[in-house]
Amino acid sequence: MKPMFFSxxxxxxxxxxAQDQKPSETPATAKRIGLWEGRxxxxxxxTEDADAWITVHRPTSKGNGTAIVICPGGGYGGLVTxxxxxxxAAWLTxxxxxxxxxxxxxxxxxxxxxxxDAQRAIRTVRANAKEWELDASRIGIMGFSAGGHLxxxxxxxxxxxxxxxxxxxxxxxxxxxxxxxxxxVVTFGEKTHSGSKLNLLGKDPTPELIKxxxxxxxxxxxxxxxxxxxxxxxxxxPPENSRALYAALQAKGIRSKYLELPSGGHGLNGYKxxxxxxxxEGSLAWLKELR
Numbered sequence: 001m002k003p004m005f006f007s008x009x010x011x012x013x014x015x016x017x018a019q020d021q022k023p024s025e026t027p028a029t030a031k032r033i034g035l036w037e038g039r040x041x042x043x044x045x046x047t048e049d050a051d052a053w054i055t056v057h058r059p060t061s062k063g064n065g066t067a068i069v070i071c072p073g074g075g076y077g078g079l080v081t082x083x084x085x086x087x088x089a090a091w092l093t094x095x096x097x098x099x100x101x102x103x104x105x106x107x108x109x110x111x112x113x114x115x116x117d118a119q120r121a122i123r124t125v126r127a128n129a130k131e132w133e134l135d136a137s138r139i140g141i142m143g144f145s146a147g148g149h150l151x152x153x154x155x156x157x158x159x160x161x162x163x164x165x166x167x168x169x170x171x172x173x174x175x176x177x178x179x180x181x182x183x184x185v186v187t188f189g190e191k192t193h194s195g196s197k198l199n200l201l202g203k204d205p206t207p208e209l210i211k212x213x214x215x216x217x218x219x220x221x222x223x224x225x226x227x228x229x230x231x232x233x234x235x236x237x238p239p240e241n242s243r244a245l246y247a248a249l250q251a252k253g254i255r256s257k258y259l260e261l262p263s264g265g266h267g268l269n270g271y272k273x274x275x276x277x278x279x280x281e282g283s284l285a286w287l288k289e290l291r
Contacts, residue, residue: 030089031056035120040105043112052117053103054124057089058132064096065135066287068180069121071102073145076114076199079103083271084144095284098134100125104150109202111209118154119174123161127172140178140287145237145266146196148184149215152245155179155226156218178290179226180283183234183266186241187214193237216244225255227286229279231264257286 034051041047054069070092072084079085081101089099104117122139129136143151158175165171185193188201188210201209211217226249230242242258249256259282261268264275 029058029060030086033124035117035124041112041116042110043116050105052105052120054121055086055089055101055103056125056132057086057093057099057101059093059096059098062096063093063098063133065133066096066138066140067098067100067125067129067132067134068092069100069102069118069125069139069141069151069176071104071118071141071143071147071150073143073147075193075195076107076146076149077195078106080144080147084147087271088142091280097287098125098132107200109199111200111202111205111213114150114200115153115157118150119158120169122154122158122174122176123169123172127169138177140180141176142180142182143184144182146185146193146199148181149186149196149200149213151176151179152181152184152186152215152226153213155181156215156220156223175222176224178224178287181226181228181242181245182279183230183237183268184228184241184245185237186216186245189214191238191240191244216241216248219245219248219252219254221252221254223249223252223254225290227257227259227283229259229261229282231261231266231268231275233263234266236266255290257282 032053032055034053036051038051039047040050070085070088072080074080085101089101092099102121104114107113126136126139141151141154154176160173161171163171185196188197228242228246230239232239239260246256246258259279261275261278268276
């Protein structure tokens, strides 16, 4: 294997897995919304001329009031918006759930950027709860691979909103009410996915930054509930990522469930088959238990 190709495998496992998958078409009824009105923050009070986007897929019949922000994977170097985005949203709408696909900005070492987008997405959905016929207390987040890292970061890094903010969306809480994490990157310690870590934190991150984004170390008594699923034979993102977060959640008494799958690897056999079906069925049953 040529060195350059091996590097790409490290950086983009989910992206490469998705190459033979046809991205799910976005239905005409879905609504794509810019989160930052063309001027997006990058951290430390700085901004850039850019935007992040959400595509809102609402059930065709009356929904159950739940919405989930979906974070596709791609090693923080790409976005698998088909099978880990719009395809997931289509599945959710079949079960009365509004699926919100997040096209977050790619960080290129600017670690705050994806989290700012995820937090803004949660705030935006919650701020529009009445208009979109949602329950503002049932706004969750879901992520796959590096998107699972982003979702677990949103799970453990949040605020209740700024009541004095000039923009009304910023006055709304970005705390998700729950998370569903599927073969997620969680830690930036020994069992991390090196490509995701490099793309998010850059070449020489400080120990403090590594700890900040090792989300198994950021669980508190206020962390929302979470459902996790991971295959034991996942080589790019070892199941120790999910195990560590689940253990931390359990230690704090947070409602959580971990489904360890006997096979499927990263991407669970190309997003199909019994292992893929198992986490979907399990997560839906778990959501019903949360009510």
